[in-house]
Amino acid sequence: MRNLLFIILIVLGKLVFCQEIITDSVFQLSEVNINASRINDFSVGLNVERIDSIFLTNSSSSSLGNILSSLTSLFIKTYGQGSLASISLRGTSAVQTGVFWNGFRINPPNTGMSDLSLIPSSFFSNIGIQYGGASSLYGSGLIGGSVHLNNPAVFEKKVSFGINSSYGSFDNISFGGDVLLSNEKWFSSTAFFINNSENDFPYKYVNETKTQTNAVLKQYSFIQNVNRKISKDQTIKAGIWYQFSNREIPGTITSKPGNAYQIDKSLRTSVKWEKVRSDQKLNIGVAFFNDYLHYSDIDEIPETDIDSEFNTKSLIVETEWKKYFGKDFKINTGLNFTTEIADIDAYHEIKKQKQGGVFLSVSKIFTKIKWNLNINIRQEFIEGYNVPLSPSIGFEGKILNFISGKINISQNFRAPTLNDRFWQPGGNENLKPEKSWNEEVSLIFKFHDKKSIKHKTEMAFTIYNSMVNNWILWKPIAGSALWTPQNIQIVWSRGFEVKGKSKIDFNRFKINFLGTYTFSKSTFQEQINGTDNSFEKQLIYTPVHNFSSNLSIIIKSWFLLYNQNYTGKRFVSSDNENFLPGFSVGQVSFGKTFNLNNNTIKINFKINNAWNTEYQIIQYRPMSGRSFLLNINYKFKK
Amino acid sequence: MKSFKFIKLYAFAGILLFTFSCKKPNEDVPVIELQDNRVFVINEGPFQSGTGSLSIINRDSLTVQNNVFEKINNRPLGNLVQSMEVFEDKAYIVVNNANRVEIADAESLLSLGTIENLNMPRYFLGISTEKAYVSCMDNTVAVVNLNNNTITKNIACGTGPERMLLVENKTFVLNLGAYSVDSTISVINTGVDTVSATIVLAAKPNGICNDKNGNLWIICSGNGWNGWPQASDSKGHLFCINPNDYSIIKDIEFPTNTEHPEKLVINKSKDVLFYVMTDGIYEFEISSTELNTNPFIACNTMFYGLGFDDKIEYIYGTDAKDFVQNGWVYRYNSIDGALVDSFNIGIAPNGFCFN
Numbered sequence: 004m005r006n007l008l009f010i011i012l013i014v015l016g017k018l019v020f021c022q023e024i025i026t027d028s029v030f031q032l033s034e035v036n037i038n039a040s041r042i043n044d045f046s047v048g049l050n051v052e053r054i055d056s057i058f059l060t061n062s063s064s065s066s067l068g069n070i071l072s073s074l075t076s077l078f079i080k081t082y083g084q085g086s087l088a089s090i091s092l093r094g095t096s097a098v099q100t101g102v103f104w105n106g107f108r109i110n111p112p113n114t115g116m117s118d119l120s121l122i123p124s125s126f127f128s129n130i131g132i133q134y135g136g137a138s139s140l141y142g143s144g145l146i147g148g149s150v151h152l153n154n155p156a157v158f159e160k161k162v163s164f165g166i167n168s169s170y171g172s173f174d175n176i177s178f179g180g181d182v183l184l185s186n187e188k189w190f191s192s193t194a195f196f197i198n199n200s201e202n203d204f205p206y207k208y209v210n211e212t213k214t215q216t217n218a219v220l221k222q223y224s225f226i227q228n229v230n231r232k233i234s235k236d237q238t239i240k241a242g243i244w245y246q247f248s249n250r251e252i253p254g255t256i257t258s259k260p261g262n263a264y265q266i267d268k269s270l271r272t273s274v275k276w277e278k279v280r281s282d283q284k285l286n287i288g289v290a291f292f293n294d295y296l297h298y299s300d301i302d303e304i305p306e307t308d309i310d311s312e313f314n315t316k317s318l319i320v321e322t323e324w325k326k327y328f329g330k331d332f333k334i335n336t337g338l339n340f341t342t343e344i345a346d347i348d349a350y351h352e353i354k355k356q357k358q359g360g361v362f363l364s365v366s367k368i369f370t371k372i373k374w375n376l377n378i379n380i381r382q383e384f385i386e387g388y389n390v391p392l393s394p395s396i397g398f399e400g401k402i403l404n405f406i407s408g409k410i411n412i413s414q415n416f417r418a419p420t421l422n423d424r425f426w427q428p429g430g431n432e433n434l435k436p437e438k439s440w441n442e443e444v445s446l447i448f449k450f451h452d453k454k455s456i457k458h459k460t461e462m463a464f465t466i467y468n469s470m471v472n473n474w475i476l477w478k479p480i481a482g483s484a485l486w487t488p489q490n491i492q493i494v495w496s497r498g499f500e501v502k503g504k505s506k507i508d509f510n511r512f513k514i515n516f517l518g519t520y521t522f523s524k525s526t527f528q529e530q531i532n533g534t535d536n537s538f539e540k541q542l543i544y545t546p547v548h549n550f551s552s553n554l555s556i557i558i559k560s561w562f563l564l565y566n567q568n569y570t571g572k573r574f575v576s577s578d579n580e581n582f583l584p585g586f587s588v589g590q591v592s593f594g595k596t597f598n599l600n601n602n603t604i605k606i607n608f609k610i611n612n613a614w615n616t617e618y619q620i621i622q623y624r625p626m627s628g629r630s631f632l633l634n635i636n637y638k639f640k641k
Numbered sequence: 642m643k644s645f646k647f648i649k650l651y652a653f654a655g656i657l658l659f660t661f662s663c664k665k666p667n668e669d670v671p672v673i674e675l676q677d678n679r680v681f682v683i684n685e686g687p688f689q690s691g692t693g694s695l696s697i698i699n700r701d702s703l704t705v706q707n708n709v710f711e712k713i714n715n716r717p718l719g720n721l722v723q724s725m726e727v728f729e730d731k732a733y734i735v736v737n738n739a740n741r742v743e744i745a746d747a748e749s750l751l752s753l754g755t756i757e758n759l760n761m762p763r764y765f766l767g768i769s770t771e772k773a774y775v776s777c778m779d780n781t782v783a784v785v786n787l788n789n790n791t792i793t794k795n796i797a798c799g800t801g802p803e804r805m806l807l808v809e810n811k812t813f814v815l816n817l818g819a820y821s822v823d824s825t826i827s828v829i830n831t832g833v834d835t836v837s838a839t840i841v842l843a844a845k846p847n848g849i850c851n852d853k854n855g856n857l858w859i860i861c862s863g864n865g866w867n868g869w870p871q872a873s874d875s876k877g878h879l880f881c882i883n884p885n886d887y888s889i890i891k892d893i894e895f896p897t898n899t900e901h902p903e904k905l906v907i908n909k910s911k912d913v914l915f916y917v918m919t920d921g922i923y924e925f926e927i928s929s930t931e932l933n934t935n936p937f938i939a940c941n942t943m944f945y946g947l948g949f950d951d952k953i954e955y956i957y958g959t960d961a962k963d964f965v966q967n968g969w970v971y972r973y974n975s976i977d978g979a980l981v982d983s984f985n986i987g988i989a990p991n992g993f994c995f996n
Contacts (some may be wrong), residue, residue: 209715209716255689255690255720257690257691257692257717257718257719257720257738257739258690258719258720258721258738258739259738259739259740302760303760303779304760304761304778304779304780304819306778306779306780306800306801306819306820306821307761307778307819307820428866428869428871429869476963478963479961479963479964480866480867480868480869484866485866485867485868485869487868487869531963532941534960534962534969534983535962535963535966536962536966536967536985537963537965537966543965575687575691575965576687576965576966576967576988577963577965577966578966578967580966580967581988621690622687622690622691623690623691623692623717623720624690
């Protein structure tokens with residue numbers, strides 16, 4: 004540890020300026036690096052998982068939702084192919100999970116929930132997942148964890164250009180491209196993605212084969228990142244990301260065929276100025292996000308027509324300063340201001356919400372015992388209500404040569420969404436933020452001998468516990484047909500995660516295995532009245548068991564990827580009387596890479612739901628059976 | 642040695658994968674006992690993507706059987722079961738969001754077909770052995786030929802026609818207002834299937850009954866939501882009208898515009914009405930001119946469904962709880978309002994069918 008620190012301090016002056024790059028800390032301890040972002044540098048005791056590039060580069064046409072559901076044991080609640088996909092981390096809900104781009108939270112303020120089905124995974128070279136409570140680092144909504152999307156810049160002379168096209172079952176056509184240009188002063192990366200899927204897949208329903216209707220998805224998106232080194236120690240980083248989608252909303256099996264459609268437009272921009280010295284780093288960033296959604300369900304009955312527009316804008320200003328005092332003590336402090344403006348028909352008027360946050364982190368390395376202590380504290384100020392202080396304490400280090408340990412305790416919160424507060428009728432302006440205590444302990448084992456780097460096996464065990472008070476639940480008002488959100492529940496989430504990772508690398512022959520099992524129990528702890536049978540029952544659509552396994556084998560230029568997931572039964576009624584059975588879905592992908600000078604062509608054939616499993620994630624919303632996808636990728640690199 | 646360990650690891654992973662790929666056989670379907678002395682409970686089901694269901698309460702054995710239609714016919718009823726009527730030995734189950742009425746044998750509950758192409762159907766009313774009406778949210782009452790279960794005509798009514806009552810050759814259709822507000826009743830001449838009159842009452846006519854004197858009682862909720870006071874709220878009303886000349890015999894106004902009464906049932910001797918408010922079930926004697934200020938059956942929740950069982954003279958109320966768990970049916974003695982018993986039922990119970 005001490006040696007590492009010295010090396011890093013020595014090379015600091017020469018370090019490239021990189022963005023909010025996420026490094027995997029599930030299997031290791033937080034790294035010491037002046038350029039590391041808050042999520043890596045001050046998340047001592049927490050697990051941050053980086054999606055392995057081996058699996059990522061072979062799924063160029065997949066959405067972020069698809070990637071996370073196949074590569075991790077997270078539960079992605081999806082309404083079907085091309086439909087809304089939201090994340091559930093450690094038995095919490097999507098509004099309790101933050102999604103960040105270049106370090107800024109992109110969850111739309113009205114729903115608080117990011118739709119992962121519309122985010123192209125190919126846009127980001129670095130995708131990380133942080134597990135557990137982290138309000139002390141990022142503020143509201145980090146009770147379950149967070150997802151981080153980044154494009155780290157490398158200032159070296161490089162030119163690359165790629166195109167990717169795929170064709171799959173049910174007329175799933177996608178086309179994407181990327182250009183990367185960089186030198187010692189500039190870094191530019193550009194990417195676009197176009198997708199059209201009919202999603203008219205067959206499904207079985209009571210001995211009958213039916214075809215999914217009204218499920219067409221059309222989308223295009225574009226992202227541009229420009230980083231400019233304006234002097235030896237200063238960099239400006241800018242990014243713009245636009246996405247458009249027009250999709251039909253299918254009905255359920257048990258209702259009339261769907262007729263609705265939805266248009267989503269999102270514009271996201273961010274600019275950051277950064278100054279790095281050998282012992283300190285200062286940055287100031289501004290981000291502006293605009294999310295527009297148009298939902299329309301018009302049929303022969305004008306009285307029940309819905310035609311609504313939702314338009315939200317967020318402006319975020321953040322500044323942060325990090326300073327090393329000696330080699331074993333560092334602090335990080337900063338301010339955040341966010342203004343959210345929502346123009347939503349159901350609010351009856353334009354609503355504005357301002358919030359601010361101030362945060363401070365200190366980290367101390369006890370070099371003698373090789374343990375790192377980290378204390379974070381953050382206070383948010385949100386117009387209209389009091390927000391609890393969010394402190395956290397983390398401690399991690401080596402126990403034995405091959406065993407390390409981590410522990411983290413934090414208090415976290417989630418502010419009500421604008422819908423919770425202002426939706427007419429039903430919105431409740433007197434809501435309090437949800438407040439939680441989160442605790443977790445991890446043990447990490449590394450079973451590889453130091454002489455050989457050809458084998459590497461690591462395992463991580465984590466036990467977590469969290470108690471969320473003032474849990475916001477939409478409930479009917481005194482039996483009337485009107486629903487309103489209320490702070491009436493207490494939710495206890497606890498469980499454990501087992502992750503294993505193994506690598507064998509003999510240059511021309513590589514095997515990579517990643518397996519994760521999650522046990523997550525999330526139960527209501529408040530009995531609303533005597534006959535409320537949701538008391539001490541598992542939350543609906545929250546599987547207790549989740550297992551994910553991924554295997555990749557590379558032999559010379561051939562590759563095979565195999566992924567098998569199991570999602571346990573999910574209750575669909577809050578008294579746990581009704582449930583959807585568990586299911587297991589497999590995915591096989593294989594192909595070959597052709598290299599010619601600077602050109603690479605990769606052809607890859609993928610079988611989704613390889614064993615043709617019949618399953619539903621949401622009740623009565625069918626999922627497609629076996630389907631195929633052919634992907635051709637061309638890349639030029641210099 | 643080292644590589645052997647790895648082989649073991651992958652073998653273990655392989656076994657895990659295989660185990661999770663296996664399927665379990667289906668459970669045996671339980672046998673349903675259908676008896677005479679039964680009450681059907683209509684459960685809407687979860688709001689967004691679920692299915693509604695029928696439950697049966699046996700008056701003798703006091704047992705409950707849930708989800709009976711699906712258990713007998715091996716398929717769910719569909720999204721949002723709104724109502725059910727038994728007519729000419731057939732059960733007609735209105736599945737609102739599936740645009741259909743399911744027809745089943747009233748004894749065995751075996752499916753006998755469907756009435757399709759209805760636009761958001763709400764209630765079924767048998768008119769003759771050959772004809773029935775189905776109120777639909779497309780502002781019409783569909784005329785159904787019961788010989789072939791097809792729609793022969795759509796009669797234009799007010800906005801959001803819901804409950805209907807047949808009195809001789811007239812059908813009184815309450816226009817509740819769908820997602821907006823209506824204050825009228827359409828009177829359909831069942832001989833020619835046309836609207837012969839429109840009666841203007843108060844906002845949101847919600848329930849209708851006929852009494853022992855042959856008069857009609859209609860409860861109007863008034864504009865607005867319980868528990869959500871707004872400037873546009875209006876008072877609820879209880880009307881008594883003459884079914885022949887539509888003259889208003891009584892118009893009793895509720896005291897405040899923030900409480901909105903719902904549902905209306907009448908007892909066996911057709912002289913006492915019951916309706917629900919947020920604090921329980923209220924009683925009203927038809928000879929009276931004033932509303933009771935206290936509930937007949939006090940309760941801390943507003944009943945989602947209300948029924949009167951003529952056979953045993955009990956009042957039935959349903960509590961839909963959070964609409965995502967099984968609800969409850971409470972039975973009360975209609976003489977003193979005392980609670981008799983309660984049953985755990987399907988999701989979102991909204992009403993009953995006493996046959």
